[in-house]
Amino acid sequence: MTAITLDHEHEHHGPPHGLRRWLFSTNHKDIGTMYLIFALIMLFMGGASAMLIRMELFMPGLQLLEPDLYNNLVTNHALLMIFGAVMPAAAGMANWMIPLMIGAPDMALPRMNNLSFWILPAAGTMLILSFVVPFFPGGGTQINTGWTLYPPLSIQVGMSMDFLIFAIHLLGISSVLASINIIVTIFNMRAPGMKLMQMPIFVWTWLVTAFLLILVVPVLAGGVTMLLFDRHFGTSFFNAAGGGDPVLFQHLFWFFGHPEVYILILPSFGILAAIVPTFSRKPLFGYNSLVGGMIAIMVIGMVVWAHHQYTIGMSLGAVSYFMIGTIIISIPVGLMVFNYMATMWKGSMTFETPMLFAVAILLMFSFGGLTGIMLAVVPADMQYHDSMFVVAHFHYVLLPGAVFGLFAGVFYWLPKWTGHMYNERLAKIFFWTNVISFNATFFPQHFIGLAGMPRRIVDYNVMFTEFNVISSLAAFVFGLSHLLLLYIIIDTIRRGKQAKDRVWEGAEGLEWELPSPPPYHSWTTAPVLAR
Amino acid sequence: MSETADLGRRKRRTMWWLGLLALGMFGFGFAMVPLYGLICNVTGMQSVDGMSDLGRRMATAGEGPGAEERWVTVKFDTTMHPELPWSINPMEGKIRVRLGESRVVNFVAENHSSQSITGQAIPSIAPWQANGFFSKLECFCFSQQTLAGNERKDMPVRFVVSPDLPPEIDSLTLSYNVMRLQGGTLAAAQ
Ligand code: HEM
Numbered sequence: 216m217t218a219i220t221l222d223h224e225h226e227h228h229g230p231p232h233g234l235r236r237w238l239f240s241t242n243h244k245d246i247g248t249m250y251l252i253f254a255l256i257m258l259f260m261g262g263a264s265a266m267l268i269r270m271e272l273f274m275p276g277l278q279l280l281e282p283d284l285y286n287n288l289v290t291n292h293a294l295l296m297i298f299g300a301v302m303p304a305a306a307g308m309a310n311w312m313i314p315l316m317i318g319a320p321d322m323a324l325p326r327m328n329n330l331s332f333w334i335l336p337a338a339g340t341m342l343i344l345s346f347v348v349p350f351f352p353g354g355g356t357q358i359n360t361g362w363t364l365y366p367p368l369s370i371q372v373g374m375s376m377d378f379l380i381f382a383i384h385l386l387g388i389s390s391v392l393a394s395i396n397i398i399v400t401i402f403n404m405r406a407p408g409m410k411l412m413q414m415p416i417f418v419w420t421w422l423v424t425a426f427l428l429i430l431v432v433p434v435l436a437g438g439v440t441m442l443l444f445d446r447h448f449g450t451s452f453f454n455a456a457g458g459g460d461p462v463l464f465q466h467l468f469w470f471f472g473h474p475e476v477y478i479l480i481l482p483s484f485g486i487l488a489a490i491v492p493t494f495s496r497k498p499l500f501g502y503n504s505l506v507g508g509m510i511a512i513m514v515i516g517m518v519v520w521a522h523h524q525y526t527i528g529m530s531l532g533a534v535s536y537f538m539i540g541t542i543i544i545s546i547p548v549g550l551m552v553f554n555y556m557a558t559m560w561k562g563s564m565t566f567e568t569p570m571l572f573a574v575a576i577l578l579m580f581s582f583g584g585l586t587g588i589m590l591a592v593v594p595a596d597m598q599y600h601d602s603m604f605v606v607a608h609f610h611y612v613l614l615p616g617a618v619f620g621l622f623a624g625v626f627y628w629l630p631k632w633t634g635h636m637y638n639e640r641l642a643k644i645f646f647w648t649n650v651i652s653f654n655a656t657f658f659p660q661h662f663i664g665l666a667g668m669p670r671r672i673v674d675y676n677v678m679f680t681e682f683n684v685i686s687s688l689a690a691f692v693f694g695l696s697h698l699l700l701l702y703i704i705i706d707t708i709r710r711g712k713q714a715k716d717r718v719w720e721g722a723e724g725l726e727w728e729l730p731s732p733p734p735y736h737s738w739t740t741a742p743v744l745a746r
Numbered sequence: 747m748s749e750t751a752d753l754g755r756r757k758r759r760t761m762w763w764l765g766l767l768a769l770g771m772f773g774f775g776f777a778m779v780p781l782y783g784l785i786c787n788v789t790g791m792q793s794v795d796g797m798s799d800l801g802r803r804m805a806t807a808g809e810g811p812g813a814e815e816r817w818v819t820v821k822f823d824t825t826m827h828p829e830l831p832w833s834i835n836p837m838e839g840k841i842r843v844r845l846g847e848s849r850v851v852n853f854v855a856e857n858h859s860s861q862s863i864t865g866q867a868i869p870s871i872a873p874w875q876a877n878g879f880f881s882k883l884e885c886f887c888f889s890q891q892t893l894a895g896n897e898r899k900d901m902p903v904r905f906v907v908s909p910d911l912p913p914e915i916d917s918l919t920l921s922y923n924v925m926r927l928q929g930g931t932l933a934a935a936q
């Protein structure tokens with residue numbers, strides 16, 4: 216799909232100057248940039264909490280953290296990474312790329328776009344306050360529940376939990392607004408003649424993700440609202456003594472929580488669908504089956520949530536259903552992986568950094584999928600549940616599946632966004648340290664998990680020491696490697712050499728028809744699609 | 747010009763139905779509260795109470811030869827909520843019971859404070875696989891209990907273990923979590 220662009224250089228007015236440009240921005244590129252910067256800041260904060268966790272776990276016994284503080288860090292780490300880093304980064308990419316890819320001048324609802332971004336710093340502040348408040352006199356107890364916030368414990372936590380509940384409300388509102396905006400854009404703003412089935416897969420993944428967000432985030436909001444009511448207004452949604460049921464919260468949480476994992480990976484899979492064909496110099500294999508696969512993931516993904524709750528005592532019929540459903544989902548997920556592999560098959564591949572990430576992602580994500588299938592098997596999960604094995608599983612799917620995919624996207628599109636090429640040598644050093652230290656951090660956790668080390672506990676049996684030492688040391692390298700990422704990004708913006716319009720020789724799509732960086736207002740006249 | 751007005755209308759229409767969808771899902775979360783109990787009852791998923799019905803059904807149905815000869819150990823356990831200055835202890839920590847036979851154990855409850863306090867006991871069975879096969883015919887957990895200041899009271903529990911209890915289970919535990927009620931709701935735990 217190439218575009219014959221006649222004139223799109225309508226730079227009548229550039230960006231406004233100073234703070235107003237950002238505060239009142241309705242420009243999808245500026246808002247996308249702000250999302251990405253916000254996500255990067257949150258990545259470092261979430262990383263800092265992870266470093267503290269690994270420092271404590273370096274040795275058995277209690278060294279530097281109180282048990283409640285340790286658990287508060289675990290909670291905080293998960294929420295910062297999921298809601299602060301991955302989701303905003305993916306939203307930033309959507310903002311930047313969707314209008315460029317579908318030939319739209321901007322997002323459909325630019326003011327709402329401004330709102331959905333500017334809610335985030337407020338929500339992030341609330342989230343961080345929920346961690347900080349217990350350090351002050353009268354601040355109550357730490358949030359020691361983990362990110363799942365199960366009652367009754369979450370009803371007993373001090374007022375920091377109220378900060379967290381409001382933070383979740385705000386984050387939810389922000390992502391629902393952003394999702395509405397994305398769907399309205401995709402449905403109404405495509406260049407004339409671009410059918411849904413001709414959109415780049417990245418746009419498709421975001422369409423599905425946005426629907427998922429609208430379907431499940433409000434349910435989480437409802438769940439935490441009930442939590443708030445139970446805490447302060449004497450209701451008994453989750454109070455056994457008043458006729459409620461704490462397990463109901465688990466159902467509400469996982470009704471959101473399981474689809475959420477697809478919300479986290481789908482945009483990154485969309486990025487892979489752009490990267491893999493470019494560096495294989497072949498068209499994407501099986502476009503239709505990718506679209507079908509992700510719709511199947513969305514539908515089935517919404518009805519398998521209770522595989523996180525096998526141990527609550529469901530009937531045999533219920534656990535069997537959830538087990539089979541969970542295993543079935545791995546079919547469309549696997550299909551997407553196989554499509555990318557088939558795209559590489561017999562292609563003339565080169566391994567620039569985005570492609571290195573793509574190949575590594577497919578390998579490591581598939582491994583995480585396999586441990587997922589182990590966990591899906593009910594009798595096995597009775598043993599693995601709440602062990603470090605689960606921690607290893609979800610880091611193997613989440614880091615490659617979501618985070619590394621975003622890194623790949625940053626390297627792939629950074630030249631387009633900034634107009635400058637990044638330093639390929641540094642980027643390759645970053646790739647190798649990042650991926651090797653990631654594996655050294657999380658691979659040992661499979662073994663200690665299988666051997667019985669529970670998760671979310673500050674201390675452990677001395678027999679687990681060696682693997683925890685390896686895991687911690689590698690984690691410090693992994694954490695520090697992100698400073699290199701930060702350096703590469705700053706270096707690119709400051710000193711990178713001018714990038715070509717079509718940055719990568721094999722790249723296809725409307726975004727490459729525009730100059731690098733694209734003008735402040737792009738596609739003010741819709742591109743004409745060549746058939 | 748009319749084309750842009752048209753685009754505006756289309757955008758607004760999509761926006762509204764998506765907004766309604768989001769609101770609907772928020773409502774769905776709350777609708778889960780009644781639906782949840784309903785689904786559990788209809789499908790027989792989980793729910794200790796619903797399952798004890800099943801147990802009663804099976805207690806009469808399962809009268810195979812030799813079934814009456816099986817014995818299991820039933821242990822008792824109670825946990826008081828930190829806010830509740832009570833103790834509730836079984837007269838015997840564990841007993842051997844014959845399947846299909848109804849037995850009574852007495853629990854002694856005592857209020858250690860000088861005020862009258864209402865509490866509610868929540869029963870559970872371990873292992874959970876035994877849930878459907880243990881039925882309580884009489885229990886202080888069926889209703890709220892009020893103990894006057896320093897009152898001491900005997901509270902009997904009558905139960906039957908179904909002869910259909912899966913053969914691999916030879917011991918089970920009946921456990922009570924007892925919570926304090928204030929004005930019909932659980933006391934704030936702080
Ligand atoms: C083949 C696909 C997958 C299967 C069969 C699968 C299965 C499971 C199961 C059964 C659990 C519950 C384990 C337990 O708590 O005992 C689990 C946990 C988890 N999975 Fe997966 N999974 C798959 C893919 C994914 C993906 C793609 C992601 C995210 C990108 C993911 C993220 C998680 C997370 C975050 C948890 C832990 C949640 C928590 O307890 O905090 N999984 N998975």
Ligand SMILES: [Cu+2]
Pocket residue numbers: 472473476520522523
């Ligand atoms: Cu799941």
